[in-house]
Structure formats: structure tokens, C-alpha cells
Amino acid sequence: MMSPHTTATVSPRVHPFGVRPFGERLEEALDRRGPLCVGIDPHPQLLRSWGLPLDERGLLEFGRRVIDAAAGRVAVIKPQVAFFEQYGPGGLESLAEIISLARASELLVIADAKRGDIGTTMAGYADAWLGADAPWPADALTVSPYLGFGALQPAVETAQARGAGLFVLALTSNPEGAQVQLAETQAGGRVAEEIVRAAATALPSATGALGSVGLVVGATTAALAAEHGIDLTVGRVPLLAPGFGAQGASSQDLRQGFGPASRQVLVNSSRQILQVGPEVTELSEAIESTRRDLASFR
Numbered sequence: 226m227m228s229p230h231t232t233a234t235v236s237p238r239v240h241p242f243g244v245r246p247f248g249e250r251l252e253e254a255l256d257r258r259g260p261l262c263v264g265i266d267p268h269p270q271l272l273r274s275w276g277l278p279l280d281e282r283g284l285l286e287f288g289r290r291v292i293d294a295a296a297g298r299v300a301v302i303k304p305q306v307a308f309f310e311q312y313g314p315g316g317l318e319s320l321a322e323i324i325s326l327a328r329a330s331e332l333l334v335i336a337d338a339k340r341g342d343i344g345t346t347m348a349g350y351a352d353a354w355l356g357a358d359a360p361w362p363a364d365a366l367t368v369s370p371y372l373g374f375g376a377l378q379p380a381v382e383t384a385q386a387r388g389a390g391l392f393v394l395a396l397t398s399n400p401e402g403a404q405v406q407l408a409e410t411q412a413g414g415r416v417a418e419e420i421v422r423a424a425a426t427a428l429p430s431a432t433g434a435l436g437s438v439g440l441v442v443g444a445t446t447a448a449l450a451a452e453h454g455i456d457l458t459v460g461r462v463p464l465l466a467p468g469f470g471a472q473g474a475s476s477q478d479l480r481q482g483f484g485p486a487s488r489q490v491l492v493n494s495s496r497q498i499l500q501v502g503p504e505v506t507e508l509s510e511a512i513e514s515t516r517r518d519l520a521s522f523r
């Protein structure tokens with residue numbers, strides 16, 4: 226059997242961002258490695274329980290171990306930017322290093338920063354995470370459409386130019402999200418429905434692969450889409466699903482919640498895997514066991 230660290234079958238990336246659209250690269254990686262995305266969320270209590278210092282060195286070592294365990298096993302990792310930002314410039318330097326280690330291990334990187342603003346400010350955020358000289362060069366960025374979906378256009382343009390992706394908050398995994406996301410629009414639909422439709426046409430694939438502007442739809446909240454008549458299959462956009470594991474959603478919830486959209490889903494798990502650290506062997510086992518749990522999902 227091939228070692229999980231064997232990467233010979235992975236297509237080489239000819240450009241740091243790939244010249245191919247994010248959606249195509251993601252689909253290929255999901256077909257090869259399955260739908261699990263491992264979150265890099267160095268909560269202070271996890272750093273303590275791993276015996277690591279609560280500083281940039283601790284963050285870097287944390288990320289390094291998760292990458293060692295995830296490389297060759299999953300398609301994507303998702304660092305949670307807040308847990309790096311809280312340590313100031315040193316924390317963000319560690320994040321840059323972790324992104325570079327992940328990319329060298331052929332892991333796609335989604336920076337979970339939930340950025341959202343207007344005009345040139347939005348362009349600045351997009352440049353920071355997806356631009357040609359980005360200090361944190363991720364493959365994709367989570368963004369908030371609550372200043373209006375159209376306000377994300379500068380980020381859509383950067384993503385298109387760079388072969389990168391966006392994940393737009395649509396039905397987030399937290400119960401409070403419904404207050405805004407399921408509010409009725411002037412047209413009589415739901416806010417989330419308009420976001421889903423806008424994402425479908427933002428950067429569709431020319432080849433029938435996944436689009437490059439995806440959505441965040443929680444594993445805990447996916448069922449709300451069907452309940453409110455929101456079709457998640459429209460445009461074949463990738464669906465990033467946090468909420469699996471530590472927030473309570475199971476693989477059965479994923480199957481029931483996403484239904485016909487299941488093949489578009491990338492399932493994030495952070496704490497449920499990270500809590501078994503600090504040993505790379507144990508993290509690897511937790512990743513393998515989660516992959517088995519998700520095997521029948523995709």
C-alpha cells in the first residue's frame with residue numbers, strides 16, 4: 226500500500242497559485258483525497274494541552290504538526306486566522322510560515338479570515354490573502370457578504386486573476402446566523418438564497434468543474450437550505466461545511482442536510498481532530514478515522 230505521504234500521484238503545481246481556477250484544482254484534490262478539510266485552530270487551551278508556549282513559536286510548532294499529519298491524507302487545510310492574529314505580528318508571521326509549509330506539502334489552504342468591506346478596502350483584503358505579492362498567500366479566503374454581495378467584486382476579480390477562490394458566508398454553522406441569513410428579502414425570498422444565487426454566477430467553471438466562488442454552509446445548518454427552498458446545487462459551487470464534530474454535526478447530518486449537493490462539500494473538522502494532539506501519529510489516526518467516517522458521504 227502506498228504511504229499516505231507519497232505525493233507522486235499529485236499533479237505538480239507549476240505556479241505558486243496554479244494557473245488553473247481554484248474550483249478545478251479543488252475538485253481534483255477532493256476526488257483524490259476525499260472531502261475532509263483539517264482546521265488549524267490553535268486555541269490557547271489546545272496550545273496548553275499540547276505543552277506548547279502561547280506565542281509565535283508555539284503556533285508554528287502546532288501548525289507544523291497538523292501539516293505533518295494532514296499531508297498526503299487530505300486535500301485542504303483551513304487555518305483560523307483569529308488564533309494567529311491574537312498574538313500580533315509574530316502570530317501572523319507564524320501563519321505565513323504555516324501557509325508556506327502547507328503549500329510545499331501540496332495542501333490547498335483556505336484562510337478563514339471572514340473579510341468583508343467595500344471598494345479599495347475590499348481589494349486590500351483580497352491582495353493580502355490572494356494577491357500576487359500576498360504576505361499570506363492562500364488558495365482561498367472566507368469572506369462576508371453582509372455589506373452586499375456586490376461589494377465583494379474586487380475580491381472576485383483578484384480571485385479570478387490569481388486562480389484563487391472565495392468562500393462566501395451563506396448559512397453559517399452557528400444558531401445566531403439565521404437571524405440575518407434567513408431574514409426575508411424585499412423580493413420575498415431569504416437573504417441566504419440571494420447569496421447562493423449570486424455565488425453561482427460569480428466565477429463558474431468553464432469546464433463543468435466546481436466554481437471558484439463557493440459558500441460557507443454549516444454542517445449543522447445545511448438542512449435549513451432545503452427547509453427554506455434554497456437549492457445548493459445551483460452553479461456547482463464548492464460548499465465549505467464547518468460544524469462537523471465538535472459543534473455536533475455527524476456524517477449522517479451531512480448526508481441528510483446536503484442531499485444532492487453532497488459532492489460539492491468540503492467538510493471542516495478542527496477541534497475534534499486537534500484535541501488528540503500533540504503527537505503527529507495520533508493526529509494522523511484521528512484524520513484517518515474521520516476520513517473513514519466521511520467515506521460514504523462523497
Ligand SMILES: O=c1ccn([C@@H]2O[C@H](COP(=O)(O)O)[C@@H](O)[C@H]2O)c(=O)[nH]1
Binds near residue numbers: 266337443467469
Ligand atoms: O459558519 C462557520 C464559519 C466558520 N467556522 C469556523 O470553522 C472552524 C470550526 O471549528 P470546530 O472546532 O470544528 O468547531 C472554526 O475555525 C470556526 O471559526 C465555523 O465554525 N462556522
